[in-house]
Amino acid sequence: MTESEFIKAIQAHAAIIHKITYLYLDNAEDRRDMMQEIHLQAWKSIHGFRGDARFSTWLYRIGLNTIFSYRRKKRIEVDSLEDRDFSFESPAISDEADRLMRAIKALSDVDKTIITLHLEDFDNGEIAEMTGLTKNNVGVKLHRIKDNLKKKLNPENNE
Amino acid sequence: MNELKELWGEIRSDADLELIASSNISEHIRSQSQSTTALLRQKIGWKLAFSLMVLATILVGVALVQAGAIRILLSIMLGFYLIGSTLIFQEYRLLSKSVDMNQNLLGALQAFHQRISDILKYEELVSMVLYPITATTGFLLGMYLFNPETLMLNETMDWLLLLGSMIVLVPIAYFINKKWNRHTYGAHLDQLKANIKELEMGT
Known part of the structure; x- marks a missing residue:
């Protein structure tokens, strides 16, 4: 997947990241930081995305793994x-x-x-x-x- | 059940309204990760650079200093710094391998917990190897520079003093480092462990 394809896919599934960050984090600044981190981790892990799976499933996986492993400042x-x-x-x-x-x-x-x-x-x-x-x-x-x-x-x- | 899904649908369509600019995403994928392992790697990178610098300085010292006692002290420091730098390098290498984010949540959390715990163990070892020897030899070198006439390490008493201070300082350095790690990473490790436990209960 090229960078522009990746960006388009992320934009099309923005609601997933929005919802994950909203559910797990309490303030807007932390949510912005987390969104950035999920984009970065998704891009670094893109080799693991198999075209036969749904992009949304894969993005959920990356998003959850990122948010759970992140050191959250405040619960x-x-x-x-x-x-x-x-x-x-x-x-x-x-x-x-x-x-x-x-x-x-x-x-x-x-x-x-x-x-x-x-x-x-x-x-x-x-x-x-x-x-x-x-x-x-x-x-x-x-x-x-x-x-x-x-x-x-x-x-x-x-x- | 449908009631919950209908309500969720409302939230979903609302969330869909948000659009992220492609320039922002492009910027994000080029940013520096703020994950615990990435921050640890950065910190340990600096530590490695510092210990290599100290190592080079000690090497120069060993080559230039004539006084036998000082050479012995510097050689002891050199040995310990070599061990310490090797340990720090191992940490750095371990952190360079990123955790596979494509695995399932339980697997990823276990990998993160293991990685951070391993690094903290290395850090405790480094603290035992480097800090006590640095403090003791630094103190003796300082005393020598203050009074160059003092003949050091010629008597058993001097060696006992060096050994005694090491025996006292090693556990203190270990304890302080352990406490500091607990203070810095304890809550995060607890959070990872709690979620791993909850997931493991369902496997």
Whole structure:
């Protein structure tokens, strides 16, 4: 893949990087730094991209590996998420979507990865392949995470 | 289940609105990595350059200095600096091999954890080899320069002093380095370890 092809592919899949950085990092400066690092790591690892696989799958893999192995200056303060208004960062989204984003951000790193990949339409086999978990375990974890998220999104139904 | 995916779709389409300029991406892929291993490599590169410089200075000293005691001290320093520089070079070589980011998340995290732990072990070894000998011989050389008439290392007592200070300084240097590494990289290693543990539980 040439540099211009790579740049076009990254632009076409910008939402992936945007979402990964948004879910794992709490401030805009850290997110910008991480975006730069993911672009760099993706370019350095481009030899590993096989044309037969989806670029999005490969980019997710690189993005997650980069963000998990990076020394994050500060972890997301879970307690403060409840009070935070995300809508100014993503003005077009509804309250429910805002609550979902908030609930996902509060999950552990691994749970966050599993549910994000699931919501991005990756099947359990692909998630297992990307994370190193077994397919069965992905299924078990997904079930638990979804229950947890539903409770957070509709607390009145669970009382 | 569909409800979650529908809500996620809203976030997705919103995120899609952001476009990154190609010039920015082009700039990013030419930038210096800020990953822990890249920063370690940079730091160790400087350390290697410094130790080679000291090594060259000691070599010149050994060639020029006539006083027997000083030559002995410089030769001891030279030996330790050779070992230390070799260890630092090994670290540098290890860090030059980048971790394969194409592997799965668990594999990548294990590789990063292993790489950083190995480097920190090397750093502790280097601290045991270099700093105590530098401090002791530096002190004795300083004393000699202050009073050149003093005949050093001619008596058993002088050797015992040198040996004693080494015995005291080696564990101190090791302990301080270990503490410093823990302070600098401990949280990162803990973060890597916690995620590895969580992933390993599901394999």
